[in-house]
Amino acid sequence: MAILFVNEARTYAKINKNIYGHFTEHLGNCIYGGIYVGENSAIPNVRGIRSDVVAALRQIRVPIIRWPGGCFAEYYNWLDGIGPKENRKCIVNTSWGGVTEDNSFGTHEFLDFCEQVGCEPYITGNICAGDPRELSDWLDYVNFSGRSPMSDLRRKNGREEPWKVRYVGIGNENWGGGGNMRPEYYADVFRQFASYIRRNNHDLYTVACGSNGADYEWTEKLMQIVGPRMNGLALHFYTMPEYYRNIERFPWEKKGPATGFDVANYYRTLTRTLDMGPLIEKTKAIMDIYDPERKVDLVVDEWGAWHLPEPGTNPGFLFQQNTMRDAIVAAINLNIFNQYAERVTMANLAQMVNVIQSVILTKGEEMVLTPTYHVFDLYKAHQDAMRIESYVQQDLIGTEETQVPGLHASASVDEQGNVHVTVANLSATDAQNIRAVLEGRKFSSVHVRYLAGDMNDHNEFGKAPRVFIRDMQGVTLADNEFTMELPACAVAEITLH
Ligand code: AHR
Numbered sequence: 001m002a003i004l005f006v007n008e009a010r011t012y013a014k015i016n017k018n019i020y021g022h023f024t025e026h027l028g029n030c031i032y033g034g035i036y037v038g039e040n041s042a043i044p045n046v047r048g049i050r051s052d053v054v055a056a057l058r059q060i061r062v063p064i065i066r067w068p069g070g071c072f073a074e075y076y077n078w079l080d081g082i083g084p085k086e087n088r089k090c091i092v093n094t095s096w097g098g099v100t101e102d103n104s105f106g107t108h109e110f111l112d113f114c115e116q117v118g119c120e121p122y123i124t125g126n127i128c129a130g131d132p133r134e135l136s137d138w139l140d141y142v143n144f145s146g147r148s149p150m151s152d153l154r155r156k157n158g159r160e161e162p163w164k165v166r167y168v169g170i171g172n173e174n175w176g177g178g179g180n181m182r183p184e185y186y187a188d189v190f191r192q193f194a195s196y197i198r199r200n201n202h203d204l205y206t207v208a209c210g211s212n213g214a215d216y217e218w219t220e221k222l223m224q225i226v227g228p229r230m231n232g233l234a235l236h237f238y239t240m241p242e243y244y245r246n247i248e249r250f251p252w253e254k255k256g257p258a259t260g261f262d263v264a265n266y267y268r269t270l271t272r273t274l275d276m277g278p279l280i281e282k283t284k285a286i287m288d289i290y291d292p293e294r295k296v297d298l299v300v301d302e303w304g305a306w307h308l309p310e311p312g313t314n315p316g317f318l319f320q321q322n323t324m325r326d327a328i329v330a331a332i333n334l335n336i337f338n339q340y341a342e343r344v345t346m347a348n349l350a351q352m353v354n355v356i357q358s359v360i361l362t363k364g365e366e367m368v369l370t371p372t373y374h375v376f377d378l379y380k381a382h383q384d385a386m387r388i389e390s391y392v393q394q395d396l397i398g399t400e401e402t403q404v405p406g407l408h409a410s411a412s413v414d415e416q417g418n419v420h421v422t423v424a425n426l427s428a429t430d431a432q433n434i435r436a437v438l439e440g441r442k443f444s445s446v447h448v449r450y451l452a453g454d455m456n457d458h459n460e461f462g463k464a465p466r467v468f469i470r471d472m473q474g475v476t477l478a479d480n481e482f483t484m485e486l487p488a489c490a491v492a493e494i495t496l497h
Contacts, residue, residue: 001433001434001435002392002394002395002406002407002432002433002435003392003394003434003435003436003437004390004391004392004407004409004421004423004434004435004436004437005389005390005391005392005393005439006388006389006390006411006419006421006436006437006438006439006440006496007388007389007390007439007440008413008419008438008439008440008441009388009389009439009440009441010388010389010440011386011387011388011389011413012341012342012386012387012389013341013342013386013387014341014384014385014386014387015337015338015382015383015384015385015386015412016341016346017061017063017064017383017384018063018064018120018345018346018347019334019337019338019341019344019345019346019347019382019383020060020062020063020334020347020376020379020380020382020383021062021063021065021066021122021301021347021348022062022064022065022066022348022349022352022359023065023066023067023070023302023348023349023350023351023352024066024067024068024351024352025067025069025070025071025072025073025096025350025351025355026068026069026072026076026093026096026101026105027069027070027071027072027093027095027096027317027318027351027355028096028097028314028316028317028318028319028354028355029317029319029353029354029355029362030351030352030353030354031105032104032105033354033362034050034053034352034353034354034355034360035049035050035053035105035113035353036048036049036050036104036109036113037049037050038104042365043364043365046116047109047112048104048105048109049109049113049116050362050367052367053353053360053362053367054113054116056359056367056369056373057117057119057352057359057360058117059377060359060373060376060377060380061380061383062117062118062352063119063120063383064119064120064121064122064346064348065113065114065117065119065120065122065352066122066123066124066167066169066301066348067110067121067122067123067124068110068123068124069095069124069172070095070124070172070302070350070351071095071096071177071178072093072095072096073125073126073169073171073172074126074128074129074171074172074173074177074178074179075094075095075126075129076126077126077129077130077134078106078107078134078138078141079134080103080106081106081107081109082106082107082108082141082153082157083157085102085104088102088103088104088106089103090102090103091103095177096316096317096318097314097316098316107138107141107142108157108158110123111142111163111165115163120166120167121163121165121167122167122168122169122207122301122346122348123138123142123167123169124169124171124172125138125168125169125170125171125193125197126171127170127171127174127178127189127190127193128171128174128178128179132192132196132197133196135168135170135193135196135197136196136197137149137150138150139165139168139197139204141153142154142162142165143162143163143164143165144162145161145162166203166205167204167205167207167346168197168204168205168206168207169206169207169234169301170189170190170193170194170206170207170208170209170230171186171189171190171193171208171209172209173209173212173236174186174189174209175211175212175215175218176212178209183217183218183221183222183225184221184225186208186209186222187208187221187222187224187225190206190208190209190222190226190230191225191226191229194206194229204231205231205232206229206230206231206232207230207231207232207233207234207299207301208226208230208233209234210222210234210235210236210283210298210299211235211236211283212236213236213237213279214279214282216282216283216286219283219286219287220286223286223287223289223291223296224290227290227291227296228295228296230296231296231297232296232297232298232345232346233283233287233296233297233298233299234299234300234301234302235279235280235283235298235299235300235301236300236301236302236303237275237276237279237300237302238302238303238304238305238306238350238356239272239273239276239303239304239305239306239329240254240255240256240272240305240306240307241254241255241261241265241269241272241305241307255306255307255308256269256307256308257307257308258307258308258310258320258321258322258323258326259321259323259456259458260456261325261456263399263428263455264399264401264402266325266428266455267398267399267401267402267403267428268401268402269305269325269329270325270328270329270332270398270402270404270426271398271402271403271404273329273332273333274332274404276300276303276333276336277336277339280298280300280336280340280343280344281340283298284340284343287343294343297344297345297346298340298344298345299344299345299346299347300337300344300346300347300348301346301347301348302348302350303348303350304329304349304350304351304356304357305325305326305329305357306318306320306350306356306357307320308320317354317355318351318355318356319354319355319361320356320357320358321361321458322357322358322361322370322372322458322459323371323455323456323457323458324371324451324452324453324454324455324456324457324458324467324489325455325456325489326357326370326371327371327372327374327375327451327467327491328424328426328455328491329357329372330349330357330371330372330375330376330491331375331378331379331408331422331424331491332424332426333347334347334376334379334382334410334422335408335409335422335424338382338387338410338412338422339387339410341387349372357372358370359372359373359376361459361461363461366461366462368459368460368461368465369459369465369468370458370459370467371451371453371457371458371459371467374467374491375451375491377469378422378450378451378469378491378493379422379493381412381414381418381420381493381495382410382412382420382422384415385412385413385414385415385420386412386413386414387411387412388411388412388413388419388440390409390410390411390421391409392405392406392407392408392423394406394407397426397427397430404426405426406425406427406432407423407424407425407426407432407434407486408423408424408426409421409422409423409424417497418495418496418497419438419443419495419496420493420494420495420496421436421493421496422491422492422493422494423486423491423492423494424490424491424492425486425487425488425489425490425491426489427488427489428455428488428489429488430488431485431486431487431488432485432486433483433484433485434483434484434485434486435481435482435483436481436483436484436494437480437481438480438481438496439480442480443477443480443496443497444477444497445477445496445497446475446476446477446482446494446495446496447471447475447494447495448471448472448475448484448492448493448494448495449470449471449472449492449493449495450469450470450472450486450487450490450491450492450493451467451468451469451470451490451492452470452486452487452488452490452491453466453467454489455489472484472492477496
């Protein structure tokens, strides 16, 4: 039996709700088909934006969405995506499948989408092909309330009031496709852009391009040269299961299948995703040297399990199924982000709809909520709650090759005093008996919601969902303790009053 300790009396940092953020890109059917279908579509929509998708995203309280990429942002010109749709430029999406991009989803549509979802927008500027004036103009266009060439253009395009766009990324992956820059060069480019764009926008939250996984030299240089001139430092880290135990390289070529995988692959995936912990720990240690007052946040603005595309789909579209294994990956990462809430203040799952580890899949008018979606539902009570002490006394499990902890947990207390513990059973095969020991105050009730299935279980178009949230019956509190049996490959939310 594993023992789960939860101590409400020991509180740590506030868990920024933006840790539960998402990432969208002009890639495959993330935007077109997945979010935007156009006003004339038979699929119910508001100004072209799918109503079913918006309703599902509101349910999990999506706090922030990053857009328009990713790689797409590295050559995106925002001016192509404003004004009458018939006049918008058609371009080639050279990053993703070489398809025609008609720019019918642009700045107004993205910000409308965020307003419908009820979340903050986070835009990524093009510093590779674009210059500081281009990004500055974009920010004037969306934020300036007085008269200026850009705010007048916004009004001409039908929007009187400015939006409030606060979060802006200064480039994307500039160590790679975003300019192939050295850290010293990028750091100077960041300083140039950041000082220029702040002229009319004093309340901006700027995010610098962070390291490619475990490239600690990049982190160190950025902290040395940019330091508190940035509000956030990004970090990108994908879970690619077939690449075993080496976070020193970026393993593009080592993805495995999204479904139909075996137990060895399952545990390898979990080991790989658990590397998010040491990766953040080491990055944080460097940040602590240069920024002991924690003025600079760590922003994990791309993360997720990246598998091979579904057979028969366009390989440039990165469409993959999503199983209970992905749910466990999500649970582990979100627990890790909660545990590092004093430095990690935002994270964006890649990508929200139809691409990589999605919470939603769509096909025509059909919409499927993935196991990962349900994890975000189970974890939503952590948003803006205070992290509290929790740890698990347990054995390691897995295969001879790969050992992982049996359970993975985090806990928080919300403003109303409710304690929420999220816990995943990482075993592919065995249920886990848990004895929970609660401290800090006397609790009177416990309620458990959970998600469980075979590691390969997933939800499919045209079929009743296999994976969904259930209530666990028969869990009762006595003397601030309770026991429960968590099924194999499961994620649970325990609420204590
Ligand atoms: O999410 C897919 C791609 O992965 C993004 O466009 C890029 O930033 C990253 O390399």
